[in-house]
Amino acid sequence: MHGLIIKAIQSFVCANYGRQTWVDSTTAAGLEFADFEAMLTYDVEIYPRVLGALCCKLDRPRSDVLEDLGTYLLSHPNMEGLRRLLRFGGVTYVEFLQSLDDLSDRVRLAVSDLILPQLELQELSQSDFRLHCHSGLEGYPSVMTGVLRAMADDYGSLVFLSQEATQGPIEVLKITLVESAFAKGRNFELGAHSHDR
Amino acid sequence: MIARAALARLMDTLCPMYLLVDQNGNIQEVGPTLQKLRPDMPMVGRAFLDLFKLVRPRDVTTVPSLLATPGARLHLKFHDDPQTALRGLIAPLPNDAGAVINLSFGISILDAVRDYSLTSADFSGTDLAIELLYLVEAKSAAMEASRSLNLRLQGAMLAAEEQAYSDALTGLKNRRAMDHILGHLVSMNSTFALMHLDLDFFKSVNDRLGHAAGDFVLQQAARIMLEETRDDDSVFRIGGDEFILVFKGLQDRRKIETIANRLIERLCEPLQFQGHSCKISASIGIALSTQFDAPDPAGVVNAADLALY
Numbered sequence: 001m002h003g004l005i006i007k008a009i010q011s012f013v014c015a016n017y018g019r020q021t022w023v024d025s026t027t028a029a030g031l032e033f034a035d036f037e038a039m040l041t042y043d044v045e046i047y048p049r050v051l052g053a054l055c056c057k058l059d060r061p062r063s064d065v066l067e068d069l070g071t072y073l074l075s076h077p078n079m080e081g082l083r084r085l086l087r088f089g090g091v092t093y094v095e096f097l098q099s100l101d102d103l104s105d106r107v108r109l110a111v112s113d114l115i116l117p118q119l120e121l122q123e124l125s126q127s128d129f130r131l132h133c134h135s136g137l138e139g140y141p142s143v144m145t146g147v148l149r150a151m152a153d154d155y156g157s158l159v160f161l162s163q164e165a166t167q168g169p170i171e172v173l174k175i176t177l178v179e180s181a182f183a184k185g186r187n188f189e190l191g192a193h194s195h196d197r
Numbered sequence: 198m199i200a201r202a203a204l205a206r207l208m209d210t211l212c213p214m215y216l217l218v219d220q221n222g223n224i225q226e227v228g229p230t231l232q233k234l235r236p237d238m239p240m241v242g243r244a245f246l247d248l249f250k251l252v253r254p255r256d257v258t259t260v261p262s263l264l265a266t267p268g269a270r271l272h273l274k275f276h277d278d279p280q281t282a283l284r285g286l287i288a289p290l291p292n293d294a295g296a297v298i299n300l301s302f303g304i305s306i307l308d309a310v311r312d313y314s315l316t317s318a319d320f321s322g323t324d325l326a327i328e329l330l331y332l333v334e335a336k337s338a339a340m341e342a343s344r345s346l347n348l349r350l351q352g353a354m355l356a357a358e359e360q361a362y363s364d365a366l367t368g369l370k371n372r373r374a375m376d377h378i379l380g381h382l383v384s385m386n387s388t389f390a391l392m393h394l395d396l397d398f399f400k401s402v403n404d405r406l407g408h409a410a411g412d413f414v415l416q417q418a419a420r421i422m423l424e425e426t427r428d429d430d431s432v433f434r435i436g437g438d439e440f441i442l443v444f445k446g447l448q449d450r451r452k453i454e455t456i457a458n459r460l461i462e463r464l465c466e467p468l469q470f471q472g473h474s475c476k477i478s479a480s481i482g483i484a485l486s487t488q489f490d491a492p493d494p495a496g497v498v499n500a501a502d503l504a505l506y
Contacts (some may be wrong), residue, residue, distance in 0.1 A: 004342075037349075039340045081338050088331040091317045110335030189309030190330055 001047050002114045005137070012072045013054060013077075014174040021057060041056060041113070048138060063142040070146020074154065085110075087188045093155040093180055097121050097129055097148075101106075116140070119169035127177040135169040145173060156185030201225070204297075212299045213321055218245050219295040222260025231300060234281065234309075245298070249273045249283070264289050264296055271298070279312050281305055302326070307333060340362060342392040364434045367419035375433040375441055379494035382445065382486075389486045390447040392457060393501035394422070396438040396464070397478040410470045414477060421463050425456060441498065448487045457481040480505055 013022040026034040029049040055062045071103065074083050085106075091098030099106075104116045116134035124130055131148075133141040145161050152159040158179045164172040199207075208215045217226035223268040226238040226389040232289070232454060240248060245271055253272035257263050264287070271285035284303040289296040300310045306326055309315060320326045362374035370378075371401075382389050396418060403411035413436070422432045433441045447453055464479040484506030489500075 037346050039339075039346045081334065085331060085335055085338075088327055088334075106331070106335075107331060108497075111339050186406070189310075190315055190317070191307070 001042045001044045003036055003040040004038045004058045004111065004114055005177065006036045006042055006050065008073060009050065009054070009069060010034075010036050012069045015076055015078060016068070016072065017058065019109035020140075021054075025052060025054040025057050025128055028057060035049070051139070051195065062139060066139040066142035067146040067149075070148075071141040071150045072146070073143075074147055075181060083154065084188070086147075087154065093152060093157040093159070094126075096151055096155065097131070097175065098123075100131065119144070128140075129175040129177070130164075131173040131175060133173065141171040141173055148175060153183075154186045154188075156181060156183040158182035200425075208297065209347055211321060213319065214300040216240070216296060216298045217244065217295065218260065218302070220261070220264070220293050222246060224248075225295065230315070233315070233319060234313050235275075237305065248276065250276050250280075252282075261369060263287060273300075279308075281309055305332070367416055367434050369419050369422075369432050369434045369440070371433060374433040375431070375435060375443070376494065378431055378443065379497070382443070383492055383494055387486075388446060389497075390444040390453045391484050391486070391497050391501050392442040392444070392453070392460075393482040393484075393498070393505050394442060394460065395480045396439040396440075397480060399438040399477050401477045402477060406470065406473055406475065410473065410475055413470045414468060414475050417468050418477070418479075422460065425460050425463065432445045441501075447484055450483070450485060453483055453485075457483060 013025065016109060017043055023034045029046070031046070031050070031054070031098055037093060051062060051065075055065050073079050074086065079154065086096070089106075090096040091104075099122055100119045102117050104134075107114055107116050117140050118134040120132040120134070121129055122132065131144065133144060141163060145163065148159070148161055157177060160176040162174045164174055166172050205217060208217070208226070209228055213228040213230035214224075214393075215228045216224055216231065218224055219320075222245040224240050232240055233404070235248075237249075251257060251263075251271065251273050251471045254266070254269060257266065263269070267289050268285060269287060272282070273281040273285060274282050282303065282305040283300045285298050285300045287296050287298045301324075306329060309487050310330065317327055326362075344451060362370055362377070396414075399411065399414060402414050409477050415434075418440075419434065422440060422442060422501055426432060426444070429442045429444075429445045433440050433443070444453060444456075461481065464477060468475045468477075476506075482503065483500040484500035484504060486497055486499050489496060
């Protein structure tokens, strides 16, 4: 399990619920440490254990917690860098959706040992899409739901998202684009990074 | 032959940083992205070499001679600021109708997107510029994460090393540190004097007044040894009441004997611990690296050992 994944959860919990909640969760999961390193690898067992303990502590279903994690990753000021990386995917929300086919490859280009499940976008019409999430990371479709929601806000688009009940290893997210220019989205400049610093 | 206007429309889409110049180097058409770099200065009608400074090839100074080297890679920049390094390729048109010069940013793209507020729409769909920008940001973020991890690991390593080389009770260096330092001195052919110091009556203090008193005595003895040596010298605790002192560069036996006598004199002064007087003493054996034709650490330590008894 890549440290970036657990570190993302740690960062999300500390920012939204406070560090104590995180420390309690790792303790409840039977870990002797609470701080994860983004660039180290951890036992694959740790992810479900920590996640289980966290949901128990927060008393919320796993899918809700993970969806919030996805939203956090793209909308919290801590995570501006990640938002920018995803915005490189396209100029419009639809282009961004189309770029998701390449997301796992893009991720590997940046961090070669971070393997995320394959995504595949099916375009049913100009406003109806189905995103197929392949297996490989428990709860990934829920995280993606949060990501898609946050990115819709970022582009100023109005979307409806729902997870289809499916059987088999591939989970499906239904995306309905109600209006692509619903609100003024957040600014994105290709070269804004060095200005921000 | 395709008409100029049609060619221009085609080029606008395929390579939005092109120029169409006539045989004399006057600009006839310009791609939208290239024009965006100088919004207040229409390029059409201007002379190519008035706008751009040719960096390479160096020996070419006129457009006709440039047209005579088709396929040449051009390195150029603007005459005015921001100069923005550009790369180019020149392709002459048939029938002496001038040439197409296609430009790109090359490595200057990172500054260019910022300086000119370029967007994805300014690059052709097949241009890898956006991917390059993505990669630079993604790799920088990953590198930064690795770098901060390295710093933390380095700090932890230094602390562990410090711990591995020192004696927790007295703060003196330990036997492992001694092996390391003696090995270094020998390999550098440095001369040094070595003292083996045993505390006498330490055991009786320990037995009579307890371990706390014993620890106190050891700490005081360590302090005295540090006070009586120079910064360049090293003091090691290598056993319960055994110490090694190494004096770098010292080879005068009389000098080292003076130091030894002063150490014994001070260590014999009674120490007060919780109202009790603790009296210890010390025995010292001395060896000089210059005693040996080819000194080795174990040999010098052994010689000091023998001198002790």
